[in-house]
Amino acid sequence: MTAIQAFLQGVIQGLTEFLPVSSSGHLSLFQYFTGLSGETGAFFSVVLHFGTLLAVFAAFYRTILELIVEGFCLLGDLITFRFRFRNLNPKRRMILMLLLSLIPLVAVVFLKDFYESFSTDNDIVVEGICLIITGLLLYLADHCVKGRKNASSMTNRDALAIGVAQAVAPLPGISRSGSTISVGLMMGLEREFAVAFSFIMGIPAVLGAIVLEIPTVVEEGFSLPIGIILIGVITSALFGILAIKMVKWLVKGDKFIYFSCYTLAVGLLVTGIGIYEHFSGHALQLWLTGLIG
Numbered sequence: 331m332t333a334i335q336a337f338l339q340g341v342i343q344g345l346t347e348f349l350p351v352s353s354s355g356h357l358s359l360f361q362y363f364t365g366l367s368g369e370t371g372a373f374f375s376v377v378l379h380f381g382t383l384l385a386v387f388a389a390f391y392r393t394i395l396e397l398i399v400e401g402f403c404l405l406g407d408l409i410t411f412r413f414r415f416r417n418l419n420p421k422r423r424m425i426l427m428l429l430l431s432l433i434p435l436v437a438v439v440f441l442k443d444f445y446e447s448f449s450t451d452n453d454i455v456v457e458g459i460c461l462i463i464t465g466l467l468l469y470l471a472d473h474c475v476k477g478r479k480n481a482s483s484m485t486n487r488d489a490l491a492i493g494v495a496q497a498v499a500p501l502p503g504i505s506r507s508g509s510t511i512s513v514g515l516m517m518g519l520e521r522e523f524a525v526a527f528s529f530i531m532g533i534p535a536v537l538g539a540i541v542l543e544i545p546t547v548v549e550e551g552f553s554l555p556i557g558i559i560l561i562g563v564i565t566s567a568l569f570g571i572l573a574i575k576m577v578k579w580l581v582k583g584d585k586f587i588y589f590s591c592y593t594l595a596v597g598l599l600v601t602g603i604g605i606y607e608h609f610s611g612h613a614l615q616l617w618l619t620g621l622i623g
Contacts, residue, residue: 340565350508385570460503
């Protein structure tokens with residue numbers, strides 16, 4: 331992998347992790363058309379996710395610090411038997427809703443190899459279909475009635491529904507931010523709260539993905555130069571911060587429809603290319619590998 335390829339993947343990851351267009355889908359397509367699919371591609375995808383994790387901490391550090399403080403206070407109440415669910419303030423209630431939304435992620439641990447198989451295979455039909463699904467979710471979210479629920483009023487059902495969307499998001503082409511924000515909006519969450527809840531609930535998911543990859547890294551060693559890794563992390567972090575600001579603006583302005591059209595168009599194109607390659611036996615991947623690589 332060259333420095334320019336690492337930089338391009340960092341830009342793609344940083345922008346598409348938070349913009350509702352699927353970072354995994356775009357990275358999988360980039361790796362496919364540049365011949366970088368495989369274990370190196372999978373490992374570098376995790377490296378890039380670490381960069382976007384830093385972007386979330388930078389963008390929501392005040393809320394995250396408040397949740398951490400309230401989390402310790404909540405733990406103290408549980409230990410001293412002073413916990414009362416009906417007396418929870420909004421921040422403590424948000425903590426419980428976030429924990430509830432993480433329950434569906436348990437299934438991801440057992441489906442890790444299944445999800446990764448689509449990113450490292452030599453096929454892009456699944457990516458195309460998943461991008462179409464993302465486009466449909468964004469369309470529905472853009473046309474739903476504006477909700478008023480926040481940390482004080484969202485329900486257990488809302489948290490679980492958003493959690494299920496996150497558990498499906500590792501499929502390449504399903505946007506994590508797009509699907510979780512869309513489901514949140516369809517469940518009646520306030521737009522700004524839906525964005526904050528989506529991005530903060532993604533922190534444990536990204537950390538979990540990194541932890542699950544550690545045994546492979548330890549066993550095989552670092553397969554990429556440290557310079558390439560740093561380029562990926564820094565680039566994805568910087569462009570991730572930019573993308574988060576863009577998403578906040580998009581949600582306020584009801585502009586999800588533009589990304590719905592984009593993901594639907596890309597999904598149909600990718601699905602068509604994948605089907606064409608299946609039946610014709612001509613791989614566009616080989617031509618683009620020579621052009622970009």
